[in-house]
Amino acid sequence: MSLHRSIRLAALLTVLSAVVSGVMAVADGHGTRQPSAASETAARASVTEGSVLHVVAHPDDDLFFMNPDLSRSIQAGTRVTTVYLTSGESDGRNEARGPHLKDPARPADRAAFAEARQNGIRGAYAQMATGDRTSPWQRTSVPTAGGGYMEVDVLVAKPHINLVWLQLREARSIDAETPDSLRGLWNGNTAALGAQLTSGTPVKQSFSYTKDQVIRTVADVLEQYKPTTIRVQDPTPGTWADNGRLIDHQDHMYGARFIQAASERYAKSTDRPHFSVQNYSGYLNTSLPPTLDPQTAEEKVRYLKTYAWLDHQEWCGSPAGCGDRKTAAKPAGYGWGQSIRYSRGDSTSWMAEGTPGRLWAFAVLDGRMAYWSRSGPRGEWRGPDLLPGAGMDPGATAVRLPDGRIAVFGTRTTLGAEPQDYARAVVFATQVSPDGAFGPWQTLGTPETTDAAGTSAISGPAVAVDRTGRMTVYIRDAKRTLRARAQTAPDGPFGAWQAWGGTDLQGEPVTATDAAGRRHVYAATGKTVLAWIQQTPDSPLKGPLPTKLPPTTVPLSAAPDGEGVRLFFRRPGSGALSTTLATADAPVPDLSPVAEAGGRGGYGAVGVAGPLLAGRGSTGTIGTVGMTGATSTTTGTGGSPLWSESRMLYTGAPAGLAEAAGPASMAVLGLDADLHVTTTASPTLRPGAPGTRPLWHHAVRH
Structure with missing residues (x-):
């Protein structure tokens, strides 16, 4: 082992030596509690365990787009680490803009502004973990596997809370093609991306990274922290329909692609636990209804106000400032403080019954499709077993074929040797025999033809099986319309992708079949829900049809219910669960009055x-x-x-x-x-x- 590597490992082990191992505290919504050893039932009950690592492009992406998941994990006592790829230095002016905000403009100083953002983040995390934004941190400079240095901050009162700052240069533009950026580095427009060190960082050496060095650095951070859950931004947010511009910040999008590559490399290591990945939407939340109830949103914004240094008190002792004053004008962002959305993994159809009593459950672990199986109603679960093939995206959909075999569907991202090779495709694997092994992955490709503008933004699949056993796959494409591809015969090939229309579709479509054998497909928009329904079991779908349903928070669930299909969705601004029964006896779906089914928000x-x-x-x-x-x-x-x-x-x-x-x-x-x-x-x-x-x-x- 090289001396450089030994020093780096020793430094990280010192930083991590105080991390609590084993079972973590658990969240019950009213503070922190340990499971009771006195009760055998409590001892067997599932509690919050594991280690969560967030990777974001800028300081505040975690607070805007991953909260309240972030604060809930911290409050549960879970080991939490957040990695910031760039310093977020922007134009270097830490000033609030907006009505009634009269802070004098400070001179441009990117190092100081980046330091102020760090201070605000540390204050917000300390507040989430201890209730005191001034709770101290231990800050250390640590060599990286990419040949540079990173700052690692450990919250002294809660040493299982760590912040890791890679301090790379940000793009300094939402979507302009700046060569010196993560986007430019990913696409080969620059050979190396330099650091933007903050004014107060313990890192004193300047450095730059090639594309491979960034991937190697992040992969090594994953190896050191060994997370069981990785939270990351959306690598394929797509473009706005009206102008073709990126929906999200380019640093969010390309930063997430670097994490995809790093996670793929990390998955090849052997000394690690299984891990899952959760993707989060960013700027898209601006155009969609709020998802959080008022109390949860208020708590989320409270941490953002700490980050924004809204009270302007000199609590941190830093001449750079104690937070991001740019955020002070809109501490809730552009609707971001009232929402949280997952850009993938909203499918609720990843468990299926094969032969009677034999259950199968699927999830993506380590970038591969994993499955668990239960032999019978009183049998034991076994797994996880991992199917061959890397690059699987979060989320899975499973269906039962008439003979009891299971087919599992998902999407797979191929990084490729060249930037233009980056692409996503729908794939599936089917059991060779009931309760038997799965055959090889087969690809259905994608209705998209290029990723030049981020058009790998297809949704996860919804899958229907007709009475003969033919499967049809439905996805939302990058243009936010419904697309479908169907088998020409049971166990036969699939036909071409078909266009089924609709506009502004969000999230993943859902499908279910009513007692009469008629198929229903539903997809949410930003304002309502659209339907595609068969009038008879063997007739073509009709749609898109209006449902006149009110706006939802986007994720839908559908299940057969007698002669119709019951839909479940959450109400914007409260998160309360609502339901309606849709029947297909008329040219336009007949819906029962919307009823509350959820009480407290979520x-x-x-x-x-x-x-x-x-x-x-x-x-x-x-x-x-x-x-x-x-x-x-x-x-x-x-x-x-x-x-x-x-x-x-x-x-x-x-x-x-x-x-x-x-x-x-x-x-x-x-x-x-x-x-x-x-x-x-x-x-x-x-x-x-x-x-x-x-x-x-x-x-x-x-």
Whole structure:
């Protein structure tokens, strides 16, 4: 081992020596609590474990786009690390602009402005972790695998909270093609990208990185921290329909691509746990309804106000300033403070029943498709087993074929040797026989022809199976319209991609088949929900059809319900869960009145398993509620449905199904990259009633 490597490892081990190992504290929405050893039930229950690492382009991307997931993880006692790729130096002027803001303009000083942003971030993290923004940090300069240096900050009071600053130059423009940027480095327009050191950093040596050195540096950070969950921005946000410009900041987009490459390299190492990846939307939130309830949004903005140095008190002792005054004019951003969205992984259809009682669950771990299986209603879960092939994106969709075989679908990103080779495609694998091994991955490609403008922005797939066993795949394309590709015969080839129209489609489409065999497909827009429905089981889809539904927070869930399909979605501004029953007896879908199905607010998609619903509460933990038709079986104050909240944070979306034998089963992927499940044998589940609270537990015993 080289002396340089030895020094770097020694420094990192010193920084990480205080990190708590083993089971972390758990979140129950009311502070921090340790699992009770006195209760065997509590000891078996799933709690928040694992290690979370965020990677963002700029200081504040985490606060704007990954909160409240970030604060909930910190408050749960989870080991949390955030890596900042650039210094975010902008024009070097730490000044607030806007009405009634009369701060004098400071002289341009990029090093000082970058330092002020660091100070604001440290204050916000200290506040999230301890309640005191002045809680001190230990700041260290550490050599990197790329030949440069990074600043590593450790919160002294909570040493499992770390900040890592790579301090590269930012693009200094949202979408202009600046060669000296992450975009220019990725696309080969510059050979190396230099550092922009902050004025107060312990890093004193200037340096620059090639493309490979950035990837190597980030991959090595992953190897040192060994996260089980990696949170990153959207590598393919797409473009605005009206002007063709990038939807998101170029540093967000290309920074995320560097993380894709680094994660792929890290996945080849052997001394690490399994890990999952969660992608977050950025500027797109501006154009969509808010997702958070008022209390959660207020808490999120409170941390942003600390970062923005809104009170202008000299609490940090730095001549550069104690926060980002540019943010002071709009501490909530452009609607960002009221929202959080996942750009991938909202599918709730990743669990399926093969032969009776045999369950299969799928998730992407280590960039590969993983699966777990349960042999029967009383059998034990086994897994995870990983299918061959790297580059899988977060999210999976599984369907059952008529003979009991399972097919699993997802999307795969190919980085390629050249920048123009970067592309995404829909892929699938099918079991060779019921309960048997999976065959090789097959590709359906993409309706997009080039990634020149970020057009790999296709959604994850929704998949329908007709009575003969033919599969049809639906995706939202980069132009935000619906596209489909169908098999020409059972087990046969797929035809060409077909255009099904629609405009401004968001998120992933959902599909379900009613009792009469008629297929329904739904997709949310920024203002309503559009439908495509068969009038008879074998007729072509008709659509897009208006539903006249109000705006939603985007993620939809759909499940058969008698002669129709029941939709679940969240109300903007509250996160309360709503439901409606759609039937296909008329040329335009007939919808029942929208009813509340969720009580307390939350965010993200909701899994459906017969009478059992599961989703993320405002505390970020997984919650469940029992339903009978459109009416909750348990009500709280004023008749609102009562959710039974667990003490576990998770990633992605829940999946569920009502098994043929009767039980309702739910599954989530925890922050520990492990499968957690709950099952009820009662079709009239009453969460919250004595002795019937659903118990989430590890699917596979450890």
